Amino acid sequence: MSADAATHDDHTPSMWDWRRWVLSTNHKDIGTMYLVFAIFAGIIGGGLSGLIRWELMEPGLQVFTGEDTGWGALFGNAHNYNVVTTMHALIMIFFMVMPAMIGGFGNWFVPLMIGAPDMAFPRMNNISFWLLPASFALALMSMFVPGAGADLGFGGGWVLYPPLSTSGHNGPAMDLLILSLHIAGVSSILGAINFITTIFNMRAPGMTIHKMPLFVWSVLVTVFLLLLSLPVLAGALTMLLTDRNFGTAFFAPEGGGDPVMYQHLFWFFGHPEVYILILPGFGIVSHIVSTFSRKPIFGYLGMAYAMVAIGFIGFIVWAHHMYTVGMPVDLKAYFVAATMVIAVPTGIKIFSWIATMWGGSIEFRTPMMWAIGFIFLFTVGGVTGVVLANAGVDQALHDTYYVVAHFHYVLSLGAVFAIFAGWYYWFEKIFGVKYNSFLARAQFFFFFIGANVIFFPQHFLGLNGMPRRYVDYPDAFEFWNAVSSWGYVIMLVGMVLFFAVLIDAMIRRRKADANPWGEGATTLEWTLSSPPPFHQFSELPKIK
């Protein structure tokens, strides 16, 4: 295989050859497919959240009325509202953020940054990717088959708690969802194995572990979290499946099981998962901040080991999601303390980014604006996280919009801003053409304002006791819900601008530079042309 590759070194197959994509073993092509997939899933996931904000714009039922509109009940009833929130979360997590960060940027830049010719197992890489569309198709199908009685889809929330996910949803929708997540899990675990092997074994000479770029570090920690947490989810999902279909009673009290045990298993996966969603973003942002401050990152080792620490601690804090299940006080005290400890390495990262910018010659290029937006929004989300970490406070705030605001600040603002930062940082490298930075900055402003207008008021709603996962609410909550929904409209304009940037770049095709960012951009991908040759580093680079 390698001999063959050598003879075809610079021969890039045509864009329009289907075999290039379907049979791809090239990490850059696979990375591109992941990015396209993530954009596609993001459109669907984002559309679903539009239905949520449309419904919640006013009290009463607007969208999920269950009334026949002439085309039938177009969006269904209150059950379907819950289906929509459930699927919004699952799609954004498993089919948008993870594919974009790990599959997309990870595949593209981990080999480039460590000076490797490709991933360790290129064919497995192909399988990892192509499992995802299959998994996504199953998830989408589940929305259109019976879930609970005659109602279509699974509406029990992305956490899939029993008994709603067992006796509460007797239809095949939940089974399809289980299968979908199983496949997505296999895809991610194969990907994780691939990354671990690549990073351990395929670094160029001189690229010691303590010289690895921080993005590679972040992916390494992320895939370890995936490797150790996803199998637990797979186990829990399998128990759900057998409880549903084969008469076991893992989570059924009448058979000696315990539904709360599901929550333990789920969050043992779930908390590391939320860090899986953000860690690669930490890596991306570190590079951008350093590039546009023209300084090496402040406290490189501290940054790397802060991520390792976050990974470790992430496994021992899961029950902060379950303070209200009735835990003994001592156990709560432990989980409060452990959770607060995570804020320490997280704080180290934030202060190191700021210290990197301090005294640097900062250039506010497009990716830098996204990165600074990320730091600000992520910090807000981190602070509300520490508030929620207090079991006593959480008793009141659990399952309110305050929690929704918290995790959207760290995810749909934090993680998503990191993705866009990376997108605009590496756009020229990936596609070989320049983009219109005016449009891209306009997108940033609409996103930044829109996202804050959506989610900041949700803190107020939550503090006033508005619960999550309800299709309707008392009139008292109307004002801030309306504001929040208008925020969605602002963000939607940003989304239109995102596609405008793409179309503009596609039409104008201005040839990209190998390194558009100047001396601040020091990692190996900038030593290659834009786009890089189809096969790179047939001569391994030497790292001093």
Next chain:
Amino acid sequence: MIRMPLNKNARVAAFSALAAAVMVGAAYAAVPLYDLFCRVTGYGGTTQVAVGEAGAILDREVTVYFDANTNRNLPWSFEPVQRSITVRVGETALAYYTATNNSSQPVTGVATYNVAPYKAATYFSKLECFCFTEQTLQPGESIEMPVLFFVDPLIDEERRMDDVASITLSYTFFESEDGGSASSDAAP
């Protein structure tokens, strides 16, 4: 081109795959461990099973309240006979619940139980309880079911338990399906 260090790669991949497999195993191992953990620590208010009486009887008194719940799929009425009993710590006491099968078929039920406050669970010992076994009621049949229990005198030696003046014992009756799942009766 470059020489792929294949066996080295295969080794890392095999270790990683093993780690993933172990974690699946850990998820399943959590089932018996979780059960054991609840019994040993009284987590979630899991009470103790005693084989003999307490021995010492102290002057301290504790009021035990009785609570009964029925799963909506179970066509029974299920109630405590007495709302509460005040016992001395260490004293063995007997309480009764009644259950009536309101349906026209024989139904087997099984009860789950816990106590509140949870922290008192390790000191609440049952000698005999209808919850230890399944109960089958014929159509229309009513039975009285006993619980024989005591509050462990060790409760008096623990400062954290000084504020425990009352304990609520709670049962929830489910339809037993012989380990069957709750969803099996609801075919799509």
